[in-house]
Amino acid sequence: MAKAKDAPADAPAKADGPAAVILEIRTPSGEVWGQIMAPAKDFKTGSSGFYANGKIMDPTTGNRFQVGCNIILIGSKK
Secondary structure (H helix, E strand, C coil): CECCCCCCCCCCCCCCCCCEEEEEEECCCCCEEEEEEEEEEECCCCCEEEEEEEEEECCCCCCEEEEEEEEECCCCCC
16 A cells, blocks of 8 residues: 655645645545645646655555545635
8 A cells, every 4th residue: 555655845734724735545445545645836827736756555455556636725826
């Protein structure tokens, strides 16, 4: 199982939220495939939220998957 990495020291701290969130990927039966740290991010579009990328693994087959995720605060575009 992939472990969530610590948030980078230069991750912007949000006044109205955490500096990072952890995404847990699991099957509907609850089997955990991995965790990925998503530090806070100010996107080029003017929106803010969290961004994550990393790899997870199916513990049954050993197959590895690449994950990318944007979590954007609705209405945050400046």
